Amino acid sequence: MAGQSSGGSSGGGGRRTPLSRDRVLRAAVAFADRSGIDALSMRSLAQELGVVPMALYKHVANKEELLDGMLDAVLAEIGxxxxxxxxxxxxxxxxxxxxxxxxxxxxxxxxxxxxxxxxxxxxxxxxxxxxxxxxxxxxxxxxxxxxxxxxxxxxxxxxxLLPAGAEAEQQPHQDQQDQQDQQAALLAARYPHIAGIVASRAHDAGSVVGGQGCDDxxxxxxxxxxxxxxxxxxxxxxxxxxxx
Structure with a gap:
């Protein structure tokens, strides 16, 4: 692909930053933090780094090895x-x-x-x-x-165990909000005890890990x-x- 190298991106002065396994993993973690893990692919990561996809395979054998390395890089941050x-x-x-x-x-x-x-x-x-x-x-x-x-x-x-409340959603559109309200009404009518527990307290969406509604x-x-x-x-x- 034009504009890409096989070894690493240029720092602007014509000198390429060497590609390494650590740099690949750090870039992949940053990409997933920003765009989500589902958006990450070997091709999208190569574009992020300014290299051709084949350059990545010198450092990670495949997508699964990339994910393993990303996970280990994250777990290494535990204090x-x-x-x-x-x-x-x-x-x-x-x-x-x-x-x-x-x-x-x-x-x-x-x-x-x-x-x-x-x-x-x-x-x-x-x-x-x-x-x-x-x-x-x-x-x-x-x-x-x-x-x-x-x-x-x-x-x-x-x-x-419990279903997430509407507060776990991030600014739903009006039609989504209407659908959520209908689902909440059905839940309350059919399963009143579950509905009472779910509605018993507001949850802090900013402290939820992995988008799981009640895990504050x-x-x-x-x-x-x-x-x-x-x-x-x-x-x-x-x-x-x-x-x-």
């Missing part, structure tokens, strides 16, 4: 655990840090769910969380079940603290799955 923190505070801090990272990259939950297996960065994150439990004296047995209980909160988001910071922390308090109680009681 270090505060030194000397007790295990519960350390785990809480790390998961809240993961949540802040995913708020910056709201496409990441979709990519996490699409992977056929854990990436190196995902394994490193899980290993660190497990290590915090074990360092706090929890048994491997209890830690195993705690990780299952935490579920997607380990990554900093939740897969919500308060609700995330509320459930996280319930889980950690329960895990702490079981640890204090010397709980074992063999004694159930």
């Amino acid at each position: 270090p655990t505060a030194g000397g923190a007790a295990w519960k505070g350390a785990v809480r801090g790390r998961l809240l840090s993961a949540r802040e990272v995913l708020l910056r990259h709201p496409w990441a939950p979709q990519v996490i769910g699409s992977r056929s297996g854990p990436t190196p960065g995902a394994l490193a994150h899980l290993d660190r969380v497990i290590g915090l439990f074990l360092a706090g004296g929890l048994s491997a047995d209890l830690t195993h079940h705690a990780m299952h209980a935490l579920g997607s909160r380990v990554w900093g988001f939740t897969q919500e 910071r308060f609700e995330f922390e509320f459930a996280l603290d319930l889980l950690l308090d329960g895990i702490e109680r079981l640890h204090a009681e010397g709980w074992s799955s063999q004694a159930r």
Whole structure:
């Protein structure tokens, strides 16, 4: 394609910036942050970098490897655990840090769910969380079940049970608003208890990870603290799955 090089974009003085795997991944993350993960392709990323698509394949074998690398780059942003923190505070801090990272990259939950297996960065994150439990004296047995209980909160988001309210939408057109109002009326008539819960409080759309309507910071922390308090109680009681 005319106007594109195979090695990297020019800085304006005729000298090209070398293309590297790190630069490809950083550009892909920035593109997804701006335009969404569905808009990302090898061709669109090549255009972003000012290179021909084939130049990317020297650094990532295919789209799946690109997505794996993007995910690991994002997970690497999770902050270090505060030194000397007790295990519960350390785990809480790390998961809240993961949540802040995913708020910056709201496409990441979709990519996490699409992977056929854990990436190196995902394994490193899980290993660190497990290590915090074990360092706090929890048994491997209890830690195993705690990780299952935490579920997607380990990554900093939740897969919500309840349907999103109209407040999760971003400035719908009038016809969309009318349709939402009709759906809300049908919901309230058929499922009054669900409707009452959904309407019970406004949600902060700015704190929603991945566009999931009810997953605001308060609700995330509320459930996280319930889980950690329960895990702490079981640890204090010397709980074992063999004694159930």
